[in-house]
Amino acid sequence: MKGFSAVASAPYASPLAPREAMIDSQLKPCGVVNPRTSAAFFAVAREDFVAEGRRGLAYVDAAQPLGNGRELLAPLSLGLLVEEAQVKPGEKALVVAAATGYSAAILAQLGATVTAVESDPALVARATELLSGYADLRIVEAAPDAGAPDGAPYDLILIEGGIEFLPDALIAQLAEGGRVVAIVHGSDGVGRAAKGVKRAGLVRLEPFAEAAAALLPPFRKATTFRF
Template sequence: MIDFAELRRGMVDGQVRTNNVTEPRLVAAMLEIPREKFVPAALKSLAYIDDDLVLAPGNPPRYLIEPMILARLVQLADVQDDEHVLDIGTGTGYSAAVLAQLAQQVVAVEEDAGLAATATSTLAELGVANVAVMQGPLNAGWAKEAPYDLILINGSVDEVPAALFAQVKEGGRLVAVVGHGGAGRATVFSKIAGSISERVAFNAAVPALPGFQAAPRFTF
């Protein structure tokens, strides 16, 4: 029988802590949340490897991004315990479960109906009561519950749509990986006096999310 608790400790000690993730509440959350509950049955034995795992086929496929990258993105987001958070591309809900340990309330948006249903049932099974899973286009966010103190995008994007920046509260943040492969840049965007500033924090290669392709530009 697989000792998932031991694998979880190994993930945190070998992947998370060693990559400068030091926020105590985040480390505690990743030690507690059973990541194996959020992956397909055939992949449960791989739930704690340092790689992205396919959750659903598609163009592009949907992934659960590797633990270290998720941890670094969440740490970059600097989540506070009184904050209202939007988790875009939650997949089966693992990122929402992590954020739920850190924030007051999480709205998790998922476009794929099967993934959204799995996220809803898994979070309920684990007793995570402060997450609401919504189904809809990822690039539209969830305006009904806006504004948000923080928006986290679970995957790489060509660009962040203006519709998402509009859902960030004044003084709030949006965290995303902009660009793909080796050119991906983990970036925190801040809204100050209605304007958006950005700061690149580190390079990150994560799978792309659907719906965030840059619009074609004409050149002369």
């Protein structure tokens, strides 16, 4: 996957120019071309959601560390998921492992009613502050693999991190015909953006592009030993 680190270091006449450069140099060349997706990414100030001291690096095509092993997905990784999710206004969306809330804000900009689940209290506090202006967005402090069953069923579940499997608890919270988008770590160690649609109570995640994301511990398959 090609990176565009020059986005962070080039001089810009406007504070909005790095966002435009992210969209034009990172997202569009890799297939994230829906005008609604572009508008949502342009509307949200990514620099507000990164760790203190890293605002100048917010638009680099790389994940941004948030501490305690957590990260903000790289713009392209998230862009691929959002583009494939095909969010419709009025849909109910669940963001799992929402971190500081950047992806939740993107989905809210697309018109979804968003429930954002995060387990880290410090990240919950930061997301609560950053997302306070969104009327149709709530933040739930809970284990990511537990989801938020009180708001189910959801039309869309977006998992902001790498997974090796999709827990039954999340499948149960997805509406029939609903979509899941996530970055799946295969047995070869390569991360791939994937989408699944719930049919007859089952979800099969189908990869559509390579994408990087740190593996979320609750979504790691249990190791089995053979003797």
